Amino acid sequence: MKVSRNWLQTFFADELPSADELAELLTFHAFEIEGVEQVGDDWVIDVDVLPNRSSDCLSHRGIARELSTLLSVPLERDPLREVIPAFDDTDQLGVDIADKALCPRYMGVMMRGVEVGPSPEWLKVRLEVIGQKSINNIVDATNYVMFELGQPLHAFDLAKLGQKSGVRSIFVRAAEDGEMITVLSGETRTLSSEDHVIADGVSGAPLALAGVKGGNEAEVTADTTDILLEAASFDYLMVRKMARRHKLSTDASLRFQNEPARQLPAFAMRDLVTLIKDVAGGQYVGGRDVYAGAAEHTPVDVTLGQINSVLGVSLSVDEVEQILVRFEWEFSRDGEEFAITSPWERTDLHEPVEFIEEIGRVWGYRNITSVLPKKPEYAPSVSKQQYYTDKIRRVLAEREYDEVLTYTLSDHGEVELANALASDKGFMRMDLREGLLEALELNTHTAPFLGLDTLKLFEIGTVFRAHGEVLHLALGSKAVSGKQSKADKGLMADLATLAEALGMEITEEAVQDGVVELSVDALLVDLPEPDGYVASSAWNPHVRYKPWSSYPCVYRDIAVWVPAETPSEEVLAVIIEVAPDTLVKHYQFDSFEKDGRVSYAWHLVFQSTERTLTNEEIEPVMTAVTEALNSREGWEVR
Amino acid sequence: MKGHVHPISAAITRINEIFEKLGFEFAEGPLIESEWYNFDALNVPHDHPARDMQDTFFVKDKEQAVLRTHTSPVQVRYMEKHGAPCRIVVPGRAFRNEATDATHEAQFYQVEGLYVDKGVSLAHLKGTLEHFFSEFYERDITVRFRPGYFPFVEPGVEVDMLLTKSDGSERWVEVMGAGMVHPNVLRAAKIDPEEYSGFAFGGGLERLIMIAAGIDDIRMFHTGDLRFIHQF
Numbered sequence: 027m028k029v030s031r032n033w034l035q036t037f038f039a040d041e042l043p044s045a046d047e048l049a050e051l052l053t054f055h056a057f058e059i060e061g062v063e064q065v066g067d068d069w070v071i072d073v074d075v076l077p078n079r080s081s082d083c084l085s086h087r088g089i090a091r092e093l094s095t096l097l098s099v100p101l102e103r104d105p106l107r108e109v110i111p112a113f114d115d116t117d118q119l120g121v122d123i124a125d126k127a128l129c130p131r132y133m134g135v136m137m138r139g140v141e142v143g144p145s146p147e148w149l150k151v152r153l154e155v156i157g158q159k160s161i162n163n164i165v166d167a168t169n170y171v172m173f174e175l176g177q178p179l180h181a182f183d184l185a186k187l188g189q190k191s192g193v194r195s196i197f198v199r200a201a202e203d204g205e206m207i208t209v210l211s212g213e214t215r216t217l218s219s220e221d222h223v224i225a226d227g228v229s230g231a232p233l234a235l236a237g238v239k240g241g242n243e244a245e246v247t248a249d250t251t252d253i254l255l256e257a258a259s260f261d262y263l264m265v266r267k268m269a270r271r272h273k274l275s276t277d278a279s280l281r282f283q284n285e286p287a288r289q290l291p292a293f294a295m296r297d298l299v300t301l302i303k304d305v306a307g308g309q310y311v312g313g314r315d316v317y318a319g320a321a322e323h324t325p326v327d328v329t330l331g332q333i334n335s336v337l338g339v340s341l342s343v344d345e346v347e348q349i350l351v352r353f354e355w356e357f358s359r360d361g362e363e364f365a366i367t368s369p370w371e372r373t374d375l376h377e378p379v380e381f382i383e384e385i386g387r388v389w390g391y392r393n394i395t396s397v398l399p400k401k402p403e404y405a406p407s408v409s410k411q412q413y414y415t416d417k418i419r420r421v422l423a424e425r426e427y428d429e430v431l432t433y434t435l436s437d438h439g440e441v442e443l444a445n446a447l448a449s450d451k452g453f454m455r456m457d458l459r460e461g462l463l464e465a466l467e468l469n470t471h472t473a474p475f476l477g478l479d480t481l482k483l484f485e486i487g488t489v490f491r492a493h494g495e496v497l498h499l500a501l502g503s504k505a506v507s508g509k510q511s512k513a514d515k516g517l518m519a520d521l522a523t524l525a526e527a528l529g530m531e532i533t534e535e536a537v538q539d540g541v542v543e544l545s546v547d548a549l550l551v552d553l554p555e556p557d558g559y560v561a562s563s564a565w566n567p568h569v570r571y572k573p574w575s576s577y578p579c580v581y582r583d584i585a586v587w588v589p590a591e592t593p594s595e596e597v598l599a600v601i602i603e604v605a606p607d608t609l610v611k612h613y614q615f616d617s618f619e620k621d622g623r624v625s626y627a628w629h630l631v632f633q634s635t636e637r638t639l640t641n642e643e644i645e646p647v648m649t650a651v652t653e654a655l656n657s658r659e660g661w662e663v664r
Numbered sequence: 665m666k667g668h669v670h671p672i673s674a675a676i677t678r679i680n681e682i683f684e685k686l687g688f689e690f691a692e693g694p695l696i697e698s699e700w701y702n703f704d705a706l707n708v709p710h711d712h713p714a715r716d717m718q719d720t721f722f723v724k725d726k727e728q729a730v731l732r733t734h735t736s737p738v739q740v741r742y743m744e745k746h747g748a749p750c751r752i753v754v755p756g757r758a759f760r761n762e763a764t765d766a767t768h769e770a771q772f773y774q775v776e777g778l779y780v781d782k783g784v785s786l787a788h789l790k791g792t793l794e795h796f797f798s799e800f801y802e803r804d805i806t807v808r809f810r811p812g813y814f815p816f817v818e819p820g821v822e823v824d825m826l827l828t829k830s831d832g833s834e835r836w837v838e839v840m841g842a843g844m845v846h847p848n849v850l851r852a853a854k855i856d857p858e859e860y861s862g863f864a865f866g867g868g869l870e871r872l873i874m875i876a877a878g879i880d881d882i883r884m885f886h887t888g889d890l891r892f893i894h895q896f
Contacts, residue, residue: 054811055811057811058810077713077716077813080713266713267711283713335785335861336786336819336844336861338785338789377818380818382819383818383819391809392808392809394787394809395790396787396790396791396794397790397791399686399784399788399792401687405687406684406690406751408690409690412690415673416673416677419669423666423667423668424666425667427667428668429668429669430893431670431886435770435771442723442724443722447761447762454696465888468887468889476890476891483888483890488695490695490696559684562677562681564669564677564678565671565674565800566674568802568876569877569895571877571878573880574891
């Protein structure tokens, strides 16, 4: 929620700290901050209010209350602690609620003789600063009070409601199947009996989607003079489902689905009537308040021992007491035991640990000193799956296999998703083979760059069958140059090596398309329980990833005769020195001795990060490399 | 030339090594989960707004079945089976139904930790995470907590880690969510919250690797491109 610093300031007598300081304070003691932005002479802090505090903190008063606690500065004005004037019942309005469980409170108030027009400048600015459009003084007043207190409000044009014996009435009821409503934004929605509407009790017409959005049936317009104001409480689930069903996520539905306190409508109505009188004139007539009541908050016992034990700190009983005083919560203390009663607007606090969190965050989590738990007396049992999959990885890596992890979501399979992200990701994979084949295909193009003439890949992963999840292993080998039959043979030999390393037989069907796949779960059944993990050096936190160029490579091979005692590094050093930076990779692929000389051969890979290299520009490079090598005594490029 | 183990596998192996020395057991659970374990048992009731915090894949023609949105269901499964005290580390795959970009994948890995015993506190959580990060990155790492909200922990915290760049400048990066196991989660696993308390943490595994290696796109991990895998 966007919060205005100038607005927050109205709750305090003394100048507040800067917006950045407020943001920092909230970050470390209350909420994440999405951003801080200057707007005109104001600052807007975008506060990420999460579900547990959306009942009281989607409002300037809620954030001001937080700041009051954190700054240890009492609020100068707190609308939720000011008295509510006596409510005037009027016979001119009737309110009926079909199901009070879904609408525990409906407060309707009539005002006559208002003058609809533009809002005064201060009101426009307040709303515009936090990203709201000014509409007219009546609608703006309802929005203003919502952003001030967190209670959604609505205004209807009273004259557009039917009358019976001079009485207008509201009926909160389930919608009829097929009933239509056009909401204020202009879209028409077809309703079902799962929806709830605020209806005209006389004509029966739906006036609003309960707790979500008003309809245009009784919209306030420039001609409106008499209004009906609504402040209500709705069941969170009803509002949530309606908002989802009709894809109408509104400021009202967002608040209602987090259940603001049922006491709140009366405070909001008081402020709304006052504000409308101020900005649009008119007279308060009175109304109806149908209210099922709210549960009283009872004291929750929290001990100093519990607080320190959960937070891992050593607060004194006085320090805890001071924090409770900053909250201005009602509490009693008996030795080191507190009985704390949360204020009515804090509908989120029930369990002792919830109060402990409140105390902890105000005290400050940065005051917690790290403690490493003692090791237990027992040794943790070794996971068979983790032990053996690690072993398989080690054995296969020794045999030059690279491990890939491919996508679990597939375009076909035995397990289908009800809400796929994309049409080709609607199923869970039923094997590893397909992902591995794709990886082999993809890497056919990367193999020369990597200096590989045969690709050897494996994956260990879960596959999904109608009967359940199975952990599989798939090995794949593909000849990039040379015969596939040789790669297939190599694959079977590697599988035999793996079987030997595991000390068991692996009887698998033949290689298919260069891939063999088997169930690790089935292997694990026959493998003995391991005693302990084997230390691994596979993880290296010091590797820095280097993105590769997307431009094509130019490949060249070079072979050189040198005297037998010359190490290959010396030859390579000459090549690297002469070649430009576009020589990105080199792989030695050959070395043999004959007649007192040794022949070394390399694949060379040239690639630019800026453009496509041409054969023409690599030719002179190769010529220069050749010349440099040939100029050495006893060296000869083949 | 030897083959290359995928950096995610390498990281999981290392994480398991670090936690095993602290007495944590490697645990796992199914990827297709019941809504009960994925949400309800973790104090996220049906149709609660907190469910909106995670976009969920549902399995067709299977009542109440989802692709687990986090590794946290394993907490309850393990505690049900083994009771308290317990210490587990759970690296594993999870799924979120959200559009893919450089920092989001529909499938990703998480690492989860749980420690339940008598007298477990936030100070133990902080100590454990500092130890873990310092071992994992092989340098001293400072951790800080900010208030956070995850329905299955109370208090809930966001975990930041202090990173020092090569030019000596420092910055805090958010790496995990954590907190003290919510009493309702302990109750769901038939553990008495009056007797036991515990901490839990969970975060994206790819992110931990991306921070170490300076990888800017999470999608690299699952393409199978060897130009990526050969760098590790």
